[in-house]
Amino acid sequence: MAHVTHETLDRQAPRIVVVGGGPGGYEAALVARRLGADVTVVEKNGMGGAAVLTDVVPSKTLIATADWMTIADRAADLGIRLPAETATTQDPAARRHIVDLEAVNARVLALAAAQSADIRARLEREGVRVVIGTGRLDGPERVVVAGAGSEGGGSDVTLPADAVLLALGSTPRVLPTAQPDGERILTWTQLYALKELPERLIVVGSGVTGAEFAGAYNALGSDVVLVSSRDRVLPGEDADAAELLEGVFRSRGMTVMSRSRAESAVRTEHGVRVTLADGRVVDGSHVLLAVGSIPSTQGIGLEEAGVRLTPSGHVEVDKVSRTTARGVYAAGDCTGVLPLASVAAMQGRVAMSHALGDSVAPIKLRTVAANIFTAPEIATVGYSEEQLKAQNSKYVTTTLPLARNPRAKMLGMRDGFVKLFAHPEASVVLGGVVVAPRASELVFPITLAVSHRLTVDDVASAFTVYPSLTGSIAEVARMLHHHES
Template structure:
């Protein structure tokens, strides 16, 4: 019989006794050690396993014995079928090829290892770990926290406390940031996969030669049964005359500067621009934000933009809305920026320090060979995917920033797991972002889940809004820090929470409670009736829920 006609059998198992994914991985490893077992996949959530085996080397009852002889696991049902399999690995070099090396790629590799899949990961561009650990979440948030420490050393919300200031060793700040990046890259990425039996990692540029073949550095060719595109994104650079010539920074290069800049002009007032502005202003840098729309955080309702802008400006951050940069020129004293206001007025100013571009992201799709194999892009240039992360070519998946989905590190990992489960474990879980929580790490922080009142209005949903100032929350009064508000949007007829927005110091710590309330359909009246600990910011959720039906200013402490 020819190699492509070798007949194997499959054993479909129902397995009891598993309590976690580690149990499934343990059973897989036991099965894969047996002579004649060609493939084993065990899934903890469903309690099922699939074993592909050579009946000439191992019998079905021996497979069952491997599991039944363990202390905890048992096979409750086994069905045997015939599989006509091509050559090893179904005719491919790998079951799964992952292009990328960030959060989505590693989440996919971890799930693939649990399923016993021979996997190849190919990374290019940023070091292993991708945007989050190298140039995104980790460096930005540690700089934000460093800047916060400096701010509180110079400022107090209590009249009786007189801070003495802070000496900032800026080069040390950057070196400490880099040390944290390197530590987490090693601990949370490389160490995690170092003992994987089925994973190979390569460095190089990968492109699709056909829908199952990947070429690396135009030298090596690998075939894969399924392919996951997880190439991430990079800063989008606007096409403004002179921008490239004068030299600009992005979050990738700004965080590497060991010499503190005198000043920064930040182009863009989205979450990246606002976070950078907050951190670097508190580290002693003069900050100007220019934004071509009418306000910062244009994706949010105006009250959020106005609240945050007020506090940023109080710390000395200049905000220029409705200013579109038209031309940049390098002068002896710095960078000359010429822009225009909506009424046609032009204005020119000099930036003695650096220009930072924070105008959004674009997907890393160039050079991947997507057009040649028929992988389609969405209107924003990211890869179009369905609810199972499949592209227009069903055995090619995409996850993370490169896909047309929310660009967060935690959604990237979530999407990759969904993709691998769908591709290899029969998973039918679809992405669901209806109760996705998010946080912007300014100070005060901005956090949200679900829809806001503008979105509810657009959808024609009857809604009501409760907006509670932090001046009504005892914890904020005790802390002498009443910046911000909590806003709840509920369905006027069902009392279900449609969404929430929080502007508050550490406001991000509140949003998961509201996300869970939405997920498990807890009525707003039930939130108002719950016992929240007194003198916590979380109590503000209860008060905001009460405010739909009561005047909280007329309630005593802890009253409901």
């Protein structure tokens, strides 16, 4: 579609107001603009929202730095030695690179700020109006922005709207008995203010966020204690992948406390003390609370405008992101559909296509690829084994350890595997799991197979580079063909 400016818009162009500048919001704004709408984005902190400023971009940048340390740690296995003056010391810490956390965090925040600025510049180039302030609904057809202005601090402004998209995001959940102070008791949004590496970091929560940060700080050089209320880390993920990762964590010196629920966290003279439900006490220098998030849906007029919320406080949406209020849509973490930036962006795009009369297909969550940025990474797509069992589906599965892959051997990679699930008669690929460094990149061929209902023979017959990690995906598919015969 040709580029349209505000000056050339028909005076009857539909008015779209997007509340929230995260992936669900800014992607929606771009789609609405290209469809000829007059678009305003209201954002209280900065374009990109939490995903760019405090969540995805900062955390994955920090993790990328930590990942470099895990690569450096296996250099000796490849025949790479440190200079003689340090290699002979008995202190293992002296044989490692030293992390300057203040410099690491400065880079993390600079990259996040640059990404936010890039998003804002792109929106403005496309003709999207950006208003900095806090938006609330005044009925389904008006958004009132408190402190509106180009950089906030102005008076309230009312924005009439033919359609509204709520991309409100979420905030870290905290415990009443563990109030974050930004210094020793921290949420994941506060970690980037640290100037020195925590000597002993207690991570409360072993879901995706807890596992990612526990692994990252362990690699950076902190002594890490991971407190898990469940039987294992990553309780919602593939059991084989979670078991492998927990083994890797322990082998790297991390303390993993299973079936241990944290009751409270308090400051001590020199650090923090976490008390568990069974009365045990864990002392450390810092504690990270990674116990989930809550949708940012309260106090902004949603229910008064007819937007129904679920008991958890999420916005109720249908398959095309409509809420229960006419003309009001919602996308992203505030909907509770699937807390991924990619899903938020797709929800926003679908919402605007529907609102503006473009062709639209409902989101198929079965085709969503997800990744956990630990070392090794865990990428999944399609049906999980747990889902297949729960719905009594017929399936066959095969797993190939990464250590057998020739490229993995060359790179010194030992931990990981590729697993595929397929229908035993139709041979259609139902899902897959990749556990490996850069699994987020390797899972894409399986995503294509799941999305387009390819068979294991379709995957097996495609050429792969030799040697390559993707060769294991084709090899697993060949093993499943053998299984069927």
